[in-house]
Amino acid sequence: MKSLIRLYINSYKGLSPAAWLLALVMLINRTGSMVIPFLGLYMSAELGFSKPQIGIVLGCFGLGAVFGSWLGGWLTDRFGSFKVQMWSLFGVIPIFLILPTFKTFEGLAIMIFLLSLVSDVFRPANSVSVARYAKPENITRAYSLNRMAVNLGFSIGPALGGFLAGFSYNWIFYGNAIGASIAVIVFIYFFRNRAPKSNLQDVQIKQTAEEKTTERSPYKDGLFLIFSVFCCLFSMAFFQLLGTLSLFYKEVHSLNTSQIGLLLGFSGFVIVLFEMVLVHLVEHRFSVRQIMFWGTAIAGISYLMLTLDFGIGWLFFAMFLLSTGEMLTLPFTATVAIQRAGRRNQGAYMGLNSLSFAMAHIVAAYIGTYIAEHHGYSTLWLITGSTLICCGFGFYWIIGKLKST
Template sequence: MTVLTSRSLPRPFWMLWLGTVINRTGALVQPFLSVYLVQVQGFTLPQAGAVMTAFGLGSLLSHLLAGWLADRLGRRLTLTGGMLATSAAMVVLGAASGLPAVAATAFLLGLTIEFYRPASQAMVADLVPPALRPRAYGLLFWGMNLGYSVAMVAGGRLADHGAQAMFGVNAAVAVAFAAVVWRAVPESRPEEGPPVGAGPRAVLRDRLMLAVCAATAAYGAVYAQAFTTLPLAMAEQGVNRTQFGLAMALNGVLIVAVQPLTGAWLARRDPSRVLATGTAVVAAGFALTAFVHDAGGLALTVAVWTVGEIVVGGALPTIVAALAPEDLQGTYAGVSGMSWAAGAALAPVIGTALLPLGPVVLWTGLGLLGTASALGVLLIAGPVRLRTSTTQPIKRTER
């Protein structure tokens, strides 16, 4: 019996992983964009909100466009082209001034900044055997968070040295990511490509995938509360910004420390049950926030939903890759990413609507939404297993 471990993963995957870590280590602009708009550009809060909305709309479309292009032009060309476009948009945004110019450039940045996600997910599906995909996707999730943790520290320091340094570093690492992939990761898209007319409409005809997307959107609406409603709710409970920041830092620390220890074990489990379990734990973590009154309690709930996030990390893309036809891996990954982004976009709408009703209603309601997502995944676990058990090995060419 052959034992499959992370050492069995092909070299192109590790180069993709390395490029992802490099890119995320320099991902400085997005977390500090709203601060830059207010403090450097001098925009009012409504103006900054309008720019962030333009960025979010571009990001929402980015997943779908990148997935479609990855299936037609190739994974490598889509990823490298998207990263070069991201670099250019970073430079232009850093030099732009005035609300119309900044908003238009922010939209273009949002439209390109997520290109690497569907392309990367499709590359993993092409290059990695199905038995190793949960481990590979888990490692990619870990690498993204490892790089992001570094970016959070470096971004604050670079912001103190001027906005241009922040935009310049982010643009440089996007180019570095493109260079690593172009040089070391072969094109993996099936030679024939998707049939004419195939694309997002193929996903609309796939009821099982639509069910996964619905669960993903619900999960995104719950998880994104961490960055939308949670800061507001904790401020009302007397948790100051420093305490909130320290509690949220626990999220990155736990992911970096725990995921490598659990990834191999989770990879051996049924992905649908793993996804349902992780979603339920995330839901429980946010539901427990109803009882938080200080920074210590907040840290405890952050730890709970972070464990759930770690569990979800490799399971969702594994399911999407298993459901997707081999010539539509990019499209399925893009639609999945857009579903999560749509849920995240709804998060502040849901959260701010429930916030005035009190913490019990707010966090219990969100906990129920997450639980519904977990139950939905369990309901389709059988059909997912039945369909993916008949999946044929992927035929690929490396060129």
């Protein structure tokens, strides 16, 4: 027991105060993220939208995320991560407040696109801040801490949103505005005069590599573009967790909403409990390419397991493996991106990294539901699992190439 406690303490040791403060801002901000989990229900029950209309509006959210990720990276390199994060947090507040007044399909689609655009500008800037405030040897754990805050926020947010929806759907939007307001106040208070503690040059492996990448655009970096394609393919497969997986639980296993919520919540619980410890154990024992290969492969195996039916315990075990694969893969994608960047184009590299995941959001749900409807869930899980395993080999190959240039 003592060794386990010591392991937990060591996994958090060495993280800078700024890394903890950035995670706190992210936790507050994501706790206020109540709109998206209830947006489909709001459009159906409150506004009477059809399923195709709901799908288009949700697609607008993904499209806004794509443009926001690119714009956030561009703005960060020109104005700095502090200003971009501050104005993104400020910008979403009035959008959340006026959203309930838009009740037509066209109006809501435009506003959801705008909301996603402004909110996702925050992501690349925040990723750059994590890298600049973290100690070079702790960058991956700093990203893991941020992800833990995101997962904890997303666990609290929907529960709080469900409570507010009991009074009125409008209060979900107002709750998001309040969360963003608190986040921006905390962010400005702690970071307005705080200087970065680390320099990107410290985390570059070779000085020659740093010189090559300082001025290079990630959109002209062929090897990094290939890496981003693998990130997008990984996300398209992995994000079946957010859409078709819950339909599978309901239609194939006849689980009720409480059971489905428990299964999906179990994923966040596992990540919050184990990610920091797991990353601490593996980051200095194995190479990034080894970790990402096994993480992606484990996620693929978890989906292949869904072609078999051994009861709800089997589903929980598959979810545990999927969460393990996520913990071994996603934190290191940001590490690869920030180590590939130069001092003056960190925002662009992190923006492209965010964009590769945002692109997947647009098509993942549609592709998953189409395959499930026309070819069955077993075919979907075979394709999803095989895609993830192939991505594992792809990550292993391309990261080796990135390290050598």
